[in-house]
Amino acid sequence: xxxxxxxxxxxxxxxxxxxxxxxxxxxxxxxxxxxxxxxxxxxxxxxxxxxxxxxxxxxxxxxxxxxxxxxxxxxxxxxxxxxxxxxxxxxxxxxxxxxxxxxxxxxxxxxxxxxxxxxxxxxxxxxxxxxxxxxxxxxxxxxxxxxxxxxxxxxxxxxxxxxxxx
Ligand SMILES: CC(C)(COP(=O)(O)OP(=O)(O)OC[C@H]1O[C@@H](n2cnc3c(N)ncnc32)[C@H](O)[C@@H]1OP(=O)(O)O)[C@@H](O)C(=O)NCCC(=O)NCCS
Numbered sequence: 001x002x003x004x005x006x007x008x009x010x011x012x013x014x015x016x017x018x019x020x021x022x023x024x025x026x027x028x029x030x031x032x033x034x035x036x037x038x039x040x041x042x043x044x045x046x047x048x049x050x051x052x053x054x055x056x057x058x059x060x061x062x063x064x065x066x067x068x069x070x071x072x073x074x075x076x077x078x079x080x081x082x083x084x085x086x087x088x089x090x091x092x093x094x095x096x097x098x099x100x101x102x103x104x105x106x107x108x109x110x111x112x113x114x115x116x117x118x119x120x121x122x123x124x125x126x127x128x129x130x131x132x133x134x135x136x137x138x139x140x141x142x143x144x145x146x147x148x149x150x151x152x153x154x155x156x157x158x159x160x161x162x163x164x165x166x
Contacts, residue, residue, distance in 0.1 A: 027105075029113060032072035032084065037061050039081035040074060047100040049138040056098075064088060071121050073114050075101070083110050087118040094122040094130035099141075112148055133158065 032040065037058050044050045054060075065072060068088035075083030082105045086097040096118055101110050122130055132150065134141050146152075 027075050027077050027082070027110065029073055029075050029083075029110070029117060031070045032065060032074045032086075034062055034065060036074050036081055036084075037065075040084045043081050043084055043100055043102065044098050047102075049135060049141045050098050050100050051135060052098075061086075071118060073117060075105070075110050075114065077105070083114060085114045085118060087121065089122060089125070089127045092127070094118070094127045096130060096132045099132075111144060115148060 040061075041052075041056065041058075044052055044056070064086065071087035071089075073083075073085050073087065074081050083101040085099040086095075088095050088097075096115065099111060099114065119130060132145060134145065
């Protein structure tokens, strides 16, 4: 086959086909950039199972992206952010937070592709294990993680306190 007619192999050829038959270009999974953050926050604030707190301001999220360059991801459909995950590490363990896909784009493999991409990136920089935090009662989320090879550490509990009393 001549080079110019060879099909281009996309890494994630996910095409959006809508009930009216409209077909859109493949969705792209991209590194999260600072100018994605408003759209990302909008997605998270509308997603069940994602809990936002005082660390989810634009300022804190910008600092997180600076500290963990290239690891967090978004999925775009045109201008709209339809999926996102925060990925970072502390030099020893990786962490994924706030994995979310808009309901109408779920069950096409986007969530798992974002997770696998994050794990590959963590592995490439020498991080051997990754943790996630899941709200108790998030059954959909729990099923997703367990079916994708994640296991609950029943020997550990997460404990937390604020760094200052303010
Ligand atoms: C969890 C979440 C991110 C998964 O996103 P998603 O894009 O639907 O994930 P995937 O498509 O990769 O996988 C979801 C299911 O669809 C199935 N699937 C994937 N591609 C499919 C396809 N082409 N056709 C049919 N099913 C498919 C997968 O097998 C998977 O099934 P399982 O969960 O029973 O194993 C999404 O449900 C979500 O945003 N939930 C709310 C937020 C949340 O709970 N986040 C996790 C806690 S931090």
